[in-house]
Amino acid sequence: MLIALNKPYGVLCQFTDRSDPPRPTLAGLGLPPDVYAAGRLDHDSEGLLLLTDDGALAHRLTDPRHKQPKTYWVQVEGEPADAQLDALRRGVVLNDGPTRPATVERIDAPALWPRDPPVRFRKTVPDAWLAITIGEGRNRQVRRMTAAVGLPTLRLVRVAIGEHALGDLAPGQWRVLQR
Structure with missing residues (x-):
């Protein structure tokens, strides 16, 4: 599965946060289970984030040798x-x-x-x-x-x-x- 998400400003590109108080994460966006971000966007950046449940696809999307x-x-x-x-x-x-x-x-x-x-x-x-x-x-x-x-x-x-x-x-x- 490959998902395109418009990551909002201030949301972390992870599903958990151990900060006190916790910051908003991908867990609050209703995504399917067992997907993870293929790449990252900083919390103060917005826009396209790809998520997948396929490790090989994640590698192809993020490895610099594939020059995406x-x-x-x-x-x-x-x-x-x-x-x-x-x-x-x-x-x-x-x-x-x-x-x-x-x-x-x-x-x-x-x-x-x-x-x-x-x-x-x-x-x-x-x-x-x-x-x-x-x-x-x-x-x-x-x-x-x-x-x-x-x-x-x-x-x-x-x-x-x-x-x-x-x-x-x-x-x-x-x-x-x-x-």
């Missing part, structure tokens, strides 16, 4: 200059080494659901939206990449993994996919 591209819509603080976008396209050096080149383009603000809490708004600081596609998946990679070029991430929504797209799923909704 992941596409994100990223709201950044600041007005991106061509040099900043070019740096992201070439790959940037992070504390754990250089990233692979990324596909990066400016996009109009997408029609998304409201986020709770909302992204901070500052009249004196512009923001912009980028579509960024990467072929690897390090911890908080997109956030670290945009920060490395001077464009801090305000909101991050994953919209596709390989051939699988988020589509019109609302936060917390899921659907079974054909493999």
Whole structure:
């Protein structure tokens, strides 16, 4: 079984949390039993998360050797200059080494659901939206990449993994996919 989930902001990509008080987890979203996340999204990121009950499929979806591209819509603080976008396209050096080149383009603000809490708004600081596609998946990679070029991430929504797209799923909704 393969499931596409729109992971809401603030939900952990696991089914249990031992924190006190416990934080929201995937267990509260009514998913079928015996599935687990194939990959991760940070609690402060939103969007497409794939879940499966098939270990071999999970490996194919997450192993960097299979190069599943992941596409994100990223709201950044600041007005991106061509040099900043070019740096992201070439790959940037992070504390754990250089990233692979990324596909990066400016996009109009997408029609998304409201986020709770909302992204901070500052009249004196512009923001912009980028579509960024990467072929690897390090911890908080997109956030670290945009920060490395001077464009801090305000909101991050994953919209596709390989051939699988988020589509019109609302936060917390899921659907079974054909493999």
